[in-house]
Amino acid sequence: MFDKSTWIRLPRNVVVGHGVLSETLDAVEELHLTGRPLVVSSPTPHEVAGQRVIDQFADAGYDPDHIIIEEASFDAVQEVIAHAEEVDAGFLLGVGGGKAIDITKMAADHIGKGFVSVPTAASHDGIVSGRGSVPEKDTRHSVAAEPPLAVVADTEILAQAPWRLTTAGCADIISNYTAVRDWELAHRLKNVPYSEYAGALSQMTAEMLVENADSIKRNLEESSWIVVKALVSSGVAMSIAGSSRPASGAEHLFSHQLDRIAPGAALHGHQVGVGAVMTEYLHTGPQGRWRDVRDALAAIGAPTTAAELDIDRDTVIEALTTAHEIRDRYTILGDGMSEEAAIEAATVTGVV
Ligand SMILES: NC(=O)C1=CN([C@@H]2O[C@H](COP(=O)(O)OP(=O)(O)OC[C@H]3O[C@@H](n4cnc5c(N)ncnc54)[C@H](OP(=O)(O)O)[C@@H]3O)[C@@H](O)[C@H]2O)C=CC1
Numbered sequence: 001m002f003d004k005s006t007w008i009r010l011p012r013n014v015v016v017g018h019g020v021l022s023e024t025l026d027a028v029e030e031l032h033l034t035g036r037p038l039v040v041s042s043p044t045p046h047e048v049a050g051q052r053v054i055d056q057f058a059d060a061g062y063d064p065d066h067i068i069i070e071e072a073s074f075d076a077v078q079e080v081i082a083h084a085e086e087v088d089a090g091f092l093l094g095v096g097g098g099k100a101i102d103i104t105k106m107a108a109d110h111i112g113k114g115f116v117s118v119p120t121a122a123s124h125d126g127i128v129s130g131r132g133s134v135p136e137k138d139t140r141h142s143v144a145a146e147p148p149l150a151v152v153a154d155t156e157i158l159a160q161a162p163w164r165l166t167t168a169g170c171a172d173i174i175s176n177y178t179a180v181r182d183w184e185l186a187h188r189l190k191n192v193p194y195s196e197y198a199g200a201l202s203q204m205t206a207e208m209l210v211e212n213a214d215s216i217k218r219n220l221e222e223s224s225w226i227v228v229k230a231l232v233s234s235g236v237a238m239s240i241a242g243s244s245r246p247a248s249g250a251e252h253l254f255s256h257q258l259d260r261i262a263p264g265a266a267l268h269g270h271q272v273g274v275g276a277v278m279t280e281y282l283h284t285g286p287q288g289r290w291r292d293v294r295d296a297l298a299a300i301g302a303p304t305t306a307a308e309l310d311i312d313r314d315t316v317i318e319a320l321t322t323a324h325e326i327r328d329r330y331t332i333l334g335d336g337m338s339e340e341a342a343i344e345a346a347t348v349t350g351v352v
């Protein structure tokens, strides 16, 4: 008997474009959500967008409440849950970068309320996914969370955000190349379930971004449009897979480890980009395509070296040799790299 089944949870409304923040209320009303909106943001996103979202709901006769979180942590998730219960929130809007959006989707999942994603930075592909990613002590949890019912991505706001946030989003997408390689490897070696659709979509998304690299330029709103479309597509790949596998392989393990060893040094997307240069080298060897990954990153102005990440050589080597320990995800790192091999990979690729 055929007894396979799957759930693919995707957003119903994806609204992208110039000035669409003013359509947040319309995008939400179409979802037939009821009750009090709770707007969750972090300090800067609250200034650039959160307050305007609150005003929109207030003007329409809702009674919106809001909370501002400072960090991506399980404590922050608990804080939002407690606040949402206290004010009897009907649904939650996460307005911000990855921090605010992750916290909101995890809190919404816990209390069983709808979640709407309003990114203020095109900095990574968690804006559409049903996964939250939170560090805790020596590990990092990629947890199932409430996927957004709607995404409202205002390219005017995204284009005004610091440029480095956009190049980080590009690098997060470029890292899909190596993430898919790791996923295929884990499938072949460890029988990890693999989705051809999700793998192909993730890879195609990276290819389209690289092909459009010439149009990705500072002060050009079209750049935000190209990047956000890629982020949406990558998020959809993760939703199809039901895991972050299509967009997170060894390059992400390296980045997560950097977050522990050198917290706050660089942006998520920039770290995974540099990680992808090295893991592409590990997959394909000295004559392989690691130069293509490096050149694609350089073309959009993302870091390709440890120095550009503001991270020293020893930290890179430590992160590379310990990255496999951070979570149970089989990748090209296998059961760990020796120090000599890590130095070789980082040196040959020019990362250190
Ligand atoms: N769920 C998933 O699949 C994924 C989750 N993540 C998670 O996302 C987080 C990283 O995301 P990232 O977006 O880089 O981090 P943040 O949300 O911390 O945003 C980065 C910085 O940009 C600021 N910012 C955001 N929007 C604007 C804007 N429009 N104008 C000016 N400044 C702005 C923030 O301000 P302020 O400090 O005031 O908030 C912050 O200082 C991590 O916690 C990571 O684990 C990353 C990838 C995927």
Ligand SMILES: O=C(CO)COP(=O)(O)O
Residues within 6 Å of the ligand: 124, 125, 126, 131, 132, 133, 141, 142, 172, 244, 247, 248, 252, 253
């Ligand atoms: O960053 C991500 C995809 O780009 C999410 O991956 P993780 O599951 O490794 O946190």
Ligand SMILES: [Zn+2]
Residues within 6 Å of the ligand: 124, 125, 172, 247, 248, 252, 268, 269, 272
């Ligand atoms: Zn990522």
